[in-house]
Amino acid sequence: MVDAQEAGNEVVVVVSAMGDTTDELLDLAAQVTDSAPAREMDMLLSAGERISMALLAMAINKLGASAQSFTGSQAGMITDGIHGKARIIDVDPHRIRTALDKGNIAIVAGFQGMSRATNEITTLGRGGSDTTAVALAAALEADVCEIYTDVDGVYTADPRVVPSAQKIDTISSEEMLELAASGAKILHLRCVEYARRFGVPLHVRSSFSQHEGTWVIPSAEDKITTQEGVALEQPIISGVAHDRSEAKVTVVGVPDIPGKAAAIFQVIADAHSNIDMIVQNVSTHGTGRTDISFTLPIVEGADALAALHSAQDQIGFESIEYNEQIGKLSLIGAGMRSHPGVSATFFKALSDAGININMISTSEIRISVVTHADLLDEAVRVIHKAFDLDADNEATVYGGTGR
Amino acid sequence: MVDAQEAGNEVVVVVSAMGDTTDELLDLAAQVTDSAPAREMDMLLSAGERISMALLAMAINKLGASAQSFTGSQAGMITDGIHGKARIIDVDPHRIRTALDKGNIAIVAGFQGMSRATNEITTLGRGGSDTTAVALAAALEADVCEIYTDVDGVYTADPRVVPSAQKIDTISSEEMLELAASGAKILHLRCVEYARRFGVPLHVRSSFSQHEGTWVIPSAEDKITTQEGVALEQPIISGVAHDRSEAKVTVVGVPDIPGKAAAIFQVIADAHSNIDMIVQNVSTHGTGRTDISFTLPIVEGADALAALHSAQDQIGFESIEYNEQIGKLSLIGAGMRSHPGVSATFFKALSDAGININMISTSEIRISVVTHADLLDEAVRVIHKAFDLDADNEATVYGGTGR
Secondary structure (H helix, E strand, O other): HHHHHHHOOOEEEEEEOOOHHHHHHHHHHHHHOOOOOHHHHHHHHHEEEHHHHHHHHHHHHHHOEEEEOOOOOOOEEEOOOOOOOOOOOEOOOOOHHHHOOEEEEEEOOEEEEEEOOOOOOOOOOOHHHHHHHHHHHOOOOOOOOEEEEEEOOOOOOOOOOOOOEEEEOOOEHHHHHHHHHOOOOOOOOOHHHHHHHHOOOOOEEOOOOOOOOEEEEEEEEOOOEEOOOOOOEOOOOOEEEEEEEEEEEEEEEEEEEHHHHHHHHHHHHHHOOOOOEEEEOOOOOOEEEEEEEEEEEEEHHHHHHHHHHHHHHHOOOOOEEEEEEEEEEEEOHHHHHOOOOEEEHHHHHHHOOOOOOOOOOOEEEEEEEEEEHHHHHHHHHHHHHHOOOOOHHOOOOOOOOOO | OOHHHOOOOOEEEOOOOOOHHHHHHHHHHHHHHOOOHHHHHHHHHHHHHHHHHHHHHHHHHHHOOOOOEEOOOOOOOOEEEOOOOOEEEOOOHHHHHHHHHHEEEEEEEEEEEEEEEOEEEEOOOOHHHHHHHHHHHHHHOOOOOEEEEOOOOOOOOOOOOOOOOOOOOEHHHHHHHHHOOOOOOOEEEEEEEHHHHHOOOOEEEEEOOOOEEEEEEEOHHHHEEEOOOEEOOOEEEEEEEOOOOOOEEEEEEEOOOOOOHHHHHHHHHHOOOOHHHHHOOOOOEEEOOEEEEEEEEHHHHHHHHHHHOOOOOHHHHHHHHHOOOOEEEEEEEEEHHOOOOOOHHHHHHHHHHOOOOOOOEEEEEEEEEEHHHHHHHHHHHHHHHHHOOOOOHHHHEEEOOOO
């Protein structure tokens, strides 16, 4: 940070709570009550960043540079009033601007803000610290938002599953969005969405080295050029993501009449569950009934099942099947728009490996399938190899110009 | 608190940080730097009350009552901008008022506020939590500000030194001010000053029992009456305080010309030391020089000595003597105004016990002397007994009406 400032940059640092602080605060709350008011939980948890940011500001001052720390509300992070998972609705960083103008490094508490209507302290929920950084970068019109993490960038697949996975030097925010939505853990979906909407370039890099990481570029037109100055066409495929955090629910014997599917998804929505993939089977001939399958986060499974069971008479389905032993694999690449052979290669590779497919969903730049959980790692390796993403074949990852 | 609310009261609770929290935060800061910016130290330390107040609000909600916690700035504690020892300059408790109107118990972080000019988070320094409570009580026009402590009230002397010391049922804020200024630890001077200025009745009581403690009443006219409705005249003497936290400095051989004493005290003031008692000896015949002695807090001794030494040439004194082996004893009572025999009794008692006196200072309602530290406890017991404060003689403590 001090280096970056000395290199002539204005520097804003967004911090999380230190190490186990958040868990310790949650433990304290659990000792007091099992039903803490969300307002008070936000008050409690927001102390964590306050401690880390003050200590960091002290450390920077000790190094001879000048730093000031700011709470979320001081930094102008204005949110709605939903405690525990507030959304940012405005950013007014005038105090940060002033601190920067005076030559300070600004240290900002991530994950927290203040509600516009009630001036209450809020926390942003999952992905909140990275999103704070992106939101501030957008409001301050920063050149780049650097996201420091424990790995050195975004990979074509999880290196723990695919040892030959390669670090991606640059990726469009559209593709990064699909990767994040498909289970890549390195960046939270929310942070990528925000960066894409406001055109903030992200640099995902390691806390432990000075190496370049992965640049996430807001629009495909901004993609980096080669050393010779020739713009490379984007690669057909950017990477393979996988996700074990979902379960599959099948509602069996749904009356095959209009409105039944809608009724089911309304019940799920009312239970605050987020459905991912959906498959409606064709009506079983003669019975007038059909099956509807969908996936949702395992952590939301119990609530969703309870809600469905209580609506069984109203909807008129026969039974529910629930399966957590599934895995989702997603192939992402903006180039697949113009390369019609991608899905053929994709399904042939899985078929050749004897991997059965449960569900399929696609977008313009993504193909996702659900397999049995035990087959997921093998599926990831097979797909990674089929699209020449393995490290030894690096040169062939990019499509040639003019094709 | 919940009991007090159920009894029909509106309740505001001012909290400190829990147990060792403040020490732990100070340790963290010390690991980072030995010269933390005061602004960042305030940011860090203010996290302590935030944790305790959120947990307390959760606990009260768990008990079925309704509570909301408020930071110093949310509670409207407006201060000056002196980090670490900010003064309260205004209190705007409209959010507390609203919370009370809605039937909530309001939990407020003590010890902290927000600076008016810069909107920075400040801490109030020593006595800050009690002072927060008194300031809020004044702004909310509360009936009483209850100060919870680990003893059950204010005593006529420290019971560890004088086992026969008695709990005082009621005392004027003027006398309490002198007691606090003279070393009684139970209430901080600042809190008593604030209560006196704004007419807030204090009730000093134990956290561990429901017994009545000591009432500190803003003006003598408000003193409690007996069960028969007869107003008691105030006692001649309210108590004996002692203090081991001061050191005595003697500046030897000061040129006996106008302005030299002022120069010495300016040097001390510039070093931010607080002088308590002062004695200027008569000029030693023929030398044209005199000695000036004063007391100040031991913790400020080193800085004050350094400042004096660096001004030695300018002031022209010969040497400095420094002695931490002193103790201060103070006898306090509003009744001594109209009882001229008090000082005679006081000095005779010390003389009879063979206790030598170093320095003397008096106010209208106080006599203070400095003795050798080893003799202090004995001096406290002798004086306590001489003024019939010992428990067996309780009835004679009060002066009769009409005397």
